[in-house]
Amino acid sequence: MRNGKAGLSKRIAGFTLVELLVVLSILALLLSLAVPRYFAGVQRAKEQALKQQLATTRKALDEFYGDQGQYPETLQELVDRHYLDKLPWDAIAERNDVWTIIAPELPLVGGVYSLHSSASGQAADGSLYTDW
Incomplete structure (x- = not known):
């Protein structure tokens, strides 16, 4: 006999399998909602970022035209002349070199009148990214 207790084993504290399964099922339920x-x-944020990039770039194109009397030949010219800090980023396509460039109609001079996203797919509102 040790310590006056004969034949009694110590019970190890811990969780039972049923308790662990209950906790895991609650976590799975919460994750399936979240x-x-x-x-x-995340998708809404990307769409907002794309809209903002398009608006900023189009404004820079208008300012370039107002200052220079013509549109830039490339988007890089907007960066080189400090109308933009860097080339616009398409958050949906996750690239900055996939823009659909729209040239000005004659008699206007230049290569970039406006731009649209080249990302495929639809936005949450049902519109196509290429129409933005």
Whole structure:
């Protein structure tokens, strides 16, 4: 006999399998609710970033035309002449070299009148990214 207790074993503290399964099922339920909202939020943020890039670049094109009397030949010219800090980034396509460039109609001079996204797919509002 040790310590006056014969035949009694110590019980090890811990969780039972049922308790662990309950906790894991609750976590799975919470994740199934949170994950779709997270990815939808990320997509909305990308769409807003694309809209902002398009608006900023179009404004820079208008300012360039107002100052120079013609449109730039390339988007890089906007950067070189400090109308933009850097080339615009398409957050949906995740590239900065996939823009659809629209040239000005004659008699206007230059190579870039406006631009649209070249990303494929539809936005949350149902419009095509290429129409933006």
